[in-house]
Amino acid sequence: MTDSVEDLKSRLDDLEDRVDALEDEKSDLEETVDAQAETIASQRDQLREQRKRLDEYEEKLTVSRDHRKHLQQRVHALEDSQGADSDETNTTRSPLQQLISLPSKAVSKLTANQKRARFIAKDIREYAKKVPAGYAIDSSTIRKVLKAKEDRTPHTQTVSRVMDFLDRLGKEDVQVVKRHGTKRAVFTERAVTELAGTSSTGGITDVVMRWR
Structure with missing residues (x-):
């Protein structure tokens, strides 16, 4: 009978150790999950900022394209003007x-x-x-x-x-x-x-x- 009680106590101690170990693992896992959640939130903010910058670059690119188009139109206008005036005088300006x-x-x-x-x-x-x-x-x-x-x-x-x-x-x-x-x-x-x-x-x- 004495041996059975000792065995039970030993098994109980083992179970308590396992419970403690599981609780420690649970605590570590919760900390890991919280850290990952913070990382995801940070990455989400970074992604949002990068998207904002990309939108700004696209807007600048559109403006640059409009300027280039305007430049081409001005060039053509000057060239057309030069061609139209060439018959009026031999000293036409370039x-x-x-x-x-x-x-x-x-x-x-x-x-x-x-x-x-x-x-x-x-x-x-x-x-x-x-x-x-x-x-x-x-x-x-x-x-x-x-x-x-x-x-x-x-x-x-x-x-x-x-x-x-x-x-x-x-x-x-x-x-x-x-x-x-x-x-x-x-x-x-x-x-x-x-x-x-x-x-x-x-x-x-x-x-x-x-x-x-």
């Missing part, structure tokens, strides 16, 4: 000259890159270097000029688009070439002379003095 000679009210309606190209073309003789083919200005110089003008370094694509704009509106008198890994816009002597004649007279601008 689209680039027309861009420079726009009144201030019209300039305010230009896109950012149109204004940048206009700014460069107005004083191209001051910014460009004399070369056998006329005058050349490389992408690095354009970046410096725009940085001085806007107090910030322009994006590489911005510089490229400004050069393409000068190339298109300059017609046969402006050509963008790439040499030794660097893009350059080459203006003929005639183009520089005509642009200088179209621009208002004056010395080197403050912007030029700032980056030289």
Whole structure:
């Protein structure tokens, strides 16, 4: 009888140990579940923030596309205007000259890159270097000029688009070439002379003095 009681006590102790172990495991599991719930909530907040940022990027992309479309329309309008006026006189201004000679009210309606190209073309003789083919200005110089003008370094694509704009509106008198890994816009002597004649007279601008 004594042996049976001892056996029962031993089994009871084992059961109590198992119950304690199970309760500890339950407590650990509850803590794990709570931690995972917090992680999920945090990730949900991060996902919501990322979705918000994505929506903002999509909105900016739409605005950029609209600006590009407007730029293309302006280019076509200038080119069409140049073609329509060509029969009236032999001294028709190039689209680039027309861009420079726009009144201030019209300039305010230009896109950012149109204004940048206009700014460069107005004083191209001051910014460009004399070369056998006329005058050349490389992408690095354009970046410096725009940085001085806007107090910030322009994006590489911005510089490229400004050069393409000068190339298109300059017609046969402006050509963008790439040499030794660097893009350059080459203006003929005639183009520089005509642009200088179209621009208002004056010395080197403050912007030029700032980056030289």
